[in-house]
Amino acid sequence: MTSPLTGAHLLLRCAAALGVRACFANPGTTELALVRALEEAKEIRPVLGLFEGVCTGAADGYGRIAGLPALTLLHLGPGLANGLANLHNARRAHTPIINIVGDHATWHLPYDAPLTSDVRGLAGWASRRVIELHTREDIQSGIRAAIEASCGTPGAIATVIAPSDLMENEAAGPSPTVHEPMQRAAPAAVDARRLTRGAHALRAGPAILLLGGDALSERGQRAAARIAAATGARLMMESYPAVVPCGGGLPYLERLAYFPQDVIAQLGAATVVLAGALAPVSYFGYPGQPSQLVPDERLVQLSRPGEDGCLALESLVDALGSATDRPTTVVGRPAGGSGTAFTPVDIAEMLIAELPEGSIVSVEGSTCGGPYLQRAHRAKAHTVMTNTGGAIGQGIPCGLGAAIARPGSRVVCLQSDGSAQYTLQALWTLAREGLDVTVILAANHRYGILQTELRRSGADVHGSACARMTQLDSPRIDWVGLARGYGVRAERIESCEWFRRALQHSLHIPGPSLIECQLA
C-alpha cells in the first residue's frame, strides 16, 4: 500500500488481529476514513444497512450465533440514537457488540455544528463500557479494551467514540502488536453452597428447573434433562431466550408464560430453581398483580447470568444420581394443517416439519412465535433466537446477522407484521448480501398484543381512537410489494397447502424470500 497508515487503518487492523470479522455499517461523513480503511481490512466483511437499527440488530444476531462481537459503524449521535432500540435488546441478551461511533474532529466539536450532540451521554445508555479515543496510543488499547469488555461473561456492548481527525490522520509508528484472537472470558464458577441448595430443592420437590442464558445450551439442556429424570423436576425455559438450541432430541422445555396470572398458575406451588435465568418478573405492571411472580422463599438461584450454569447443572447430575438422559419426545412429521382455516398453529407445525437441520429461527412477535416455541422440540436440531428486550424491530435484523455469522445455514425469521415495520429496511440488505433467509411474515394487520391488553382493561377496541391506534389495515400494508421493492422474492399465502409449498421452495433455493401469511 502506498497510502499512509491512518488511525482508521490502525483501528481496523487491531480489530481484525483480535478476530473481528464483520462490520454492520451505516456511515456518514465523519466515518469515511473508516470506510476507506475497510478497503484494506479484507478480513472484515462490511455490510451496509439502510438504517442504523438494522446494523445494531444484525450485530446482535451475529454476536449471539458467533459468540464473538461484530462491529457496528454509526454516524454521530443521531446514528447511535437510531441504533439504540436494538442495542437495548442486545444488552438484555448479553450479546457482545462493539459500536464504533464516529464523532466530529476534536477541534471542530466546540463550534456546535448542526450534527453535534452529546454522543457520550447516549452511548452510556446501553453499553457496559464507553471508550473515547483521543490519541494514536488510545486506538490499540481502546479496541482491545472494547473487545475485553464485550467478551466478558455475560457478554456486553462496548461503544468506542472515534473522532474523525484521529481516524483521518497518519498514525505513524509501529504496527499493531500481534494479538491472540479474542476469546470469551471463562464464566465464574458457582459456589458450593448454591449447588447444595439447588440439589436440596430439587430432591425435596415439587421443583421447576428454569433454564436461561448459558444453561439453555445443548450441554445445559442435556444435564437438566438428566436432573429432571432423576428428580421429577419440571423443565422450563425463560420467556425470551437469547439463543436456545431446540429439537433433534433435546428435551421439551415448557416456556414461561407472558401474563403474570398465567405464570403464577403455571408455576403453582413449586420451588423454582434458576439456572442462568432471572427470577420471573411480570413483563408489565398490572393493577392487582405482583411484579415478582415467585416469592423469595420459593426461589433458589443456582447460577446467575455470567456464571457457569452448565457446569453447575452437570455437578448436580453427579450429586443427584446418574439417571440417563431421556428425551421427552421424538422428532416426527406432524399432521400439518387442517386445510380449512390457515392459522398460526398451522404455520408453526409446517415449519417444524420442513425446517432443515442446523437452521436458525429468529422469532419476533407472539402471533406465530408462541405456537412455534411450544413445538420447537419436535423439529430437527436447530437454534432459536427471540426478542430479549421488547424493543420491537429486532427479528429480521437479528436473522440477517445470524446469516452472516453462519454462512451455509438457513435462517428463518418468524415475524409479526407490526414489529417488522420498525426495521423493514433489513430486507434490502438480505437481498444485497444474497443471504439464505426466509421471512415468514404473520400478517394480521394489527397490533395484536395491544388489542389483547385493551380488552383485558375493559376498553372497546373498536372505539375510534383505540382502533386507529391498533389497526393497521387502513390501508392494508402490502408486504409482498414492500419485499419486492427491496429486491426480495415474495408471495402472499392464504392456505395451508399453499404455505407448505412456498415454504419448501423458499427453504431450498439460495437467497432471501418473504412469505406473507394472511391470517384472519
Added chain:
Amino acid sequence: MTSPLTGAHLLLRCAAALGVRACFANPGTTELALVRALEEAKEIRPVLGLFEGVCTGAADGYGRIAGLPALTLLHLGPGLANGLANLHNARRAHTPIINIVGDHATWHLPYDAPLTSDVRGLAGWASRRVIELHTREDIQSGIRAAIEASCGTPGAIATVIAPSDLMENEAAGPSPTVHEPMQRAAPAAVDARRLTRGAHALRAGPAILLLGGDALSERGQRAAARIAAATGARLMMESYPAVVPCGGGLPYLERLAYFPQDVIAQLGAATVVLAGALAPVSYFGYPGQPSQLVPDERLVQLSRPGEDGCLALESLVDALGSATDRPTTVVGRPAGGSGTAFTPVDIAEMLIAELPEGSIVSVEGSTCGGPYLQRAHRAKAHTVMTNTGGAIGQGIPCGLGAAIARPGSRVVCLQSDGSAQYTLQALWTLAREGLDVTVILAANHRYGILQTELRRSGADVHGSACARMTQLDSPRIDWVGLARGYGVRAERIESCEWFRRALQHSLHIPGPSLIECQLA
C-alpha cells in the same frame, strides 16, 4: 361518560384546554390508558406512526407550521430512542414539541423487567425540560410546565415521563382549571447597542445581512429587503432554515453554501450582520479548513435565536432611511426542462412553475434541494422547511406533520432517496390520513454526499468497500413498489415532460402520491 376520570384523561384534558390539537403516536402497553383517554379528548387528533421517528419528525413539521406544540406518544426508553434522531433536528429548528413517554408503573420499575431502561437519561438528550409525573397534582402543573418550556422563544422540546399507574388510576378531584390557550412567549427585545452596531456595519459596507430563525419570516424578509435597498447589503439566508417563506415577491436570499471553502469564497471580505442566524460554521471539520468561517472581527450579531429579529430589522429600516421594498425578481413561468436529459435542475424548475400558492415544501437532501432553494423566490408564495440538524429521515415525516397542521395546503416533499429510507414508514401514515402530500423522490441510488466527500479526500469511490458503503443500486430499490405497498399512488419518471404531467396531476388530486424521479 360513565368511565372514571383517570390520570390519562386528566393529562389529555389539560393539554386540550391549553390548545393541543394533535398527537403523533406509536403507543405500547404502558401508554394504553392514554390511548383509551384519546377516545374522549375529541379536540386532539390522534395520528398513528408505524415507527417513532415518523412521529417525532411529524411533530417537528407540525410545530414549525402551527407555531405551537403537538404531542408525541412514545413507548418507554426504546420508543423514545427511536424518536431521538428527529428530535435532534427539532431541537436545532427550535420547534415546540411535547413528548409524552410512557413508563412502567412506579411500583414495577425496581424489578428491572425487560423493557426497563433509563428513560430520564435519554430524554435529557434533546429536551430543554424533562418532567417526571409522580402524583395526580403533578399532571396539570406538569403539562402546563411542558407547554411553557416548549413555547418559549426560541421554541424547544419538553419531555413528560408518565408512569402507567398514574395514567391508569382514577384521578378523583376537581377537573382541570380552565386555561387560556397557550401562546408563544414574546421574544426578547434586541438592545440598542447591537442595533447601533448593526446599523454602523451596514452603512460602512461591504456587508452581508445573513437571515435565520424569525428574521426569515415575511416581515423580517421585507424589512431586510428595504435595508438592502438602502445600504447595498447582500441578503443571504442560513443554510438550513427551519421555516422560510419564499416566492410571491419576497426577495431573493442567497443561501449560505455547504463546504467551508465555498462559504469563504461566497462571503469574501464583507462584514456579516447576523439577524436570527448563528455565525457560519463548517458542517464538518476538514483538515486545513477553519471551523468558524467568518472571523469575529467581521461578525456583528444583530439578533440571536429567540430574540426579536423582525423588530430589530424594522428598527434598522427606520435608522437607515426608508428606501422602498424592492423585490429582486418577479414571479414567472420558467423555461422548464431542456427535453434531452432529466436533471435535478429540471425538477426544481418545474416545481417552481407548478407549485400552488400557499404550498409547503419540505426539503431533504441536496440532490434537488440545492437547485430548488436557489430558485424558490421565483415561485408563488409558499413556505419551505429544511433539515436543520442533519439527522436524516426527516423530510417526509416533517411534511406529514405540516399537512396535519395546515389542512387544505398542498405539501411537497422534495426528497433524496438515501435519507428517505430512514423513515419510509411515513408513507403509510400519509395514505391513512389521506393527506395532500406529493413526494418527489430524487432517486440516484447512492449516498451522493458521501461519494462527493470520498472524492474530495482522494479515495476511489469504485473501491469495493467504498462502493459497497455508498452505492444503493444492487439491488436497485423500487420506490414505486414501496410506496404502493403502503397504499400511496406512485409512478416512476424518466423525462421532463413526463415529470411535468405527473407533477401537475399529483398537485391537484386529493391524497398523497410519490413520483420517483430516475436520475443519472
